[in-house]
Amino acid sequence: MNPNILKKNYKAFIWHAIFLSLAQKFMDVNTVIPTMLIQSGGTPVHLGILTAIMVGGNGFMGIFFASFQTHRETKKKYLLTGIYLRVLALLSMGIVLAYAGLLSSTVIIGLILILMTIFSFSGAFAGIAYNGYSRKSN
Numbered sequence: 001m002n003p004n005i006l007k008k009n010y011k012a013f014i015w016h017a018i019f020l021s022l023a024q025k026f027m028d029v030n031t032v033i034p035t036m037l038i039q040s041g042g043t044p045v046h047l048g049i050l051t052a053i054m055v056g057g058n059g060f061m062g063i064f065f066a067s068f069q070t071h072r073e074t075k076k077k078y079l080l081t082g083i084y085l086r087v088l089a090l091l092s093m094g095i096v097l098a099y100a101g102l103l104s105s106t107v108i109i110g111l112i113l114i115l116m117t118i119f120s121f122s123g124a125f126a127g128i129a130y131n132g133y134s135r136k137s138n
Contacts, residue, residue: 023090037112041105057120082126089119
């Protein structure tokens, strides 16, 4: 394999590993996002919905995405789509955080729930592609 491609892939892998580890801590059930939801005026029902999305959304949506990706020959584009959607969701969450003072609490709560749904579901989408992609390449 071309050494330049290997260097590029290694740098992308390191960047993704760092980003993923930070994102997982940021999205943990006891940290930033749930606190932001509560401080924005979220109720225990909102917190329950957010927790269900963050804890169970990934596994639940894996069932649907697995049937979609099962018979696909190439899964790399699905893996990259899932990763890019996760990055986009976190970038959007940062923008919401930056402009939280200008938004109403209802909008903030809605955006948090929508963005975390996208983050969780795209993680399932990428995870199914990654597992299928890695098994095929071995």
